[in-house]
């Protein structure tokens with residue numbers, strides 16, 4: 001057990017959180033320099049982990065600059081996405097995500113309903129999971145399980161797969177550098193997540209949001225770019241173009257704009273982390289309304305745990321006064337159930 005159970009008077013919160021702010025009525029989303037994530041200097045990494053802890057507890061969202069994803073990986077993946085989405089619907093529908101195991105491939109406009117009280121999302125998407133460039137699938141995707149199933153690729157677009165996988169693997173390098181920082185932020189050994197994330201099948205999406213009809217904005221708040229939701233995995237790394245439209249909800253219910261900042265990615269925490277940390281890390285609701293008049297593109301990559309990991313409350317996040325809030329579930333079952341609900345709209 002943690003020191004929490006050893007202290008004379010039981011703390012009302014995990015002992016190591018004693019000095020942390022916990023109100024999340026934030027007005028700003030912090031910008032954090034990720035460069036120390038790749039440093040061999042432990043003190044530098046710890047300083048960064050402190051900033052990540054503060055943002056994770058109070059906001060659930062932060063920007064990262066110096067994130068290590070090369071500009072050309074972004075440019076090429078974005079170009080590939082634009083090319084794909086401009087194909088005729090008939091061609092895109094050949095890769096309909098409903099035909100694949102676990103929603104790999106194309107999702108048409110309104111096929112998802114991320115906020116179940118909504119009337120469908122005004123975006124189209126293309127999804128992939130883990131795949132080694134130029135090799136046969138060898139990961140958990142080939143194993144039987146709730147989230148098994150490989151990727152599908154358009155045959156008509158030379159270079160598409162390479163561009164998408166290049167971004168995917170650059171982003172994976174960032175994600176793998178973030179887990180040890182989240183571990184330090186939770187007062188755990190740096191390598192605590194290693195054996196729980198070494199086969200995680202991060203899901204990447206290319207998203208396209210057509211500009212919203214301004215008259216529809218007033219009439220139907222239930223049909224927006226992506227309805228209000230929390231993400232399903234541990235954390236998401238999101239690249240967004242300059243069009244804007246991403247909004248994040250604070251605990252007062254206000255929607256705060258996550259304005260695009262050139263050269264940064266947005267990181268937000270998801271429900272796997274909220275469950276695992278007993279809500280010490282915030283999984284913050286967000287949505288997209290594309291009022292820019294422009295076509296908007298974004299690229300989220302969702303980092304979860306190995307699909308057979310049990311999401312049991314992490315020891316440093318519970319105390320006598322903070323008993324576990326969530327039922328223990330297996331990560332793969334959890335993600336699968338959330339995806340099924342999102343895609344039920346177009347089942």
Ligand SMILES: O=C(O)CCC(=O)C(=O)O
Nearest residue numbers: 207231240246288298300
């Ligand atoms: O496109 C965006 O900016 C956000 C996308 C998002 O929230 C998601 O895919 O879960």
Ligand SMILES: [Fe+2]
Nearest residue numbers: 229230231286
């Ligand atoms: Fe999201």
